[in-house]
Amino acid sequence: MGEVIDLTGDGGVLKTIMQRAKPNATGPTENISVVDVHYEGVIAETGVVFDTTHEDNSIFTFELGAGTVIKSWDIALRTMKIGEIAKITCKPEYAYGSAGSPPEIPPDATLIFEVELVACRPRKGASIASVSDEKARLEELKRQREIAAALKEEEKKKREEAKAAAAARVQAKLDAKKNHGKGKGKGK
Numbered sequence: 001m002g003e004v005i006d007l008t009g010d011g012g013v014l015k016t017i018m019q020r021a022k023p024n025a026t027g028p029t030e031n032i033s034v035v036d037v038h039y040e041g042v043i044a045e046t047g048v049v050f051d052t053t054h055e056d057n058s059i060f061t062f063e064l065g066a067g068t069v070i071k072s073w074d075i076a077l078r079t080m081k082i083g084e085i086a087k088i089t090c091k092p093e094y095a096y097g098s099a100g101s102p103p104e105i106p107p108d109a110t111l112i113f114e115v116e117l118v119a120c121r122p123r124k125g126a127s128i129a130s131v132s133d134e135k136a137r138l139e140e141l142k143r144q145r146e147i148a149a150a151l152k153e154e155e156k157k158k159r160e161e162a163k164a165a166a167a168a169r170v171q172a173k174l175d176a177k178k179n180h181g182k183g184k185g186k187g188k
Helices: 071-077 129-187
Strands: 004-006 013-019 034-043 049-052 060-063 085-090 111-121
Touching: 013 071, 071 085, 071 111
Parallel strands: none
Antiparallel strands: 004 013, 013 085, 034 049, 034 060, 034 111, 085 111
């Protein structure tokens, strides 16, 4: 942690992971592009917090790639996983730049955001077919694993039955020899 990753190759969007996601965490994809985040935005040059969801513990929701957030967020959030917290430093050309900057943010300001990816999901009205297809694929894999496990269990049971039958035959032969031997001795 603490390693600075240049996401744009020109230093325009830098990401530093503050808290890693759990190993099995997922992140946004083409089909799962709506994200929920907690964040705090600071003007790098002054240290002034200009926006935050922490004061009221709210969640900010948006769709990646829809043009509803600054460019650096579209770039950085695609690289994150649920539960990850990252510091995103963005140069003006990847933030608000000279056009559309809120009045409290100078147009040439570098912005630093601490962002936590809380959740991601498919957008409403999206072709859920791909999500449904993925669920169906996972269900089929689960079903195949269950069948394979049942077959292995059945094979194991057959082997145990065969062992038990073989042991019973051996024991029967031993018992027959013992009884046969006692019978001969009595007759003499």
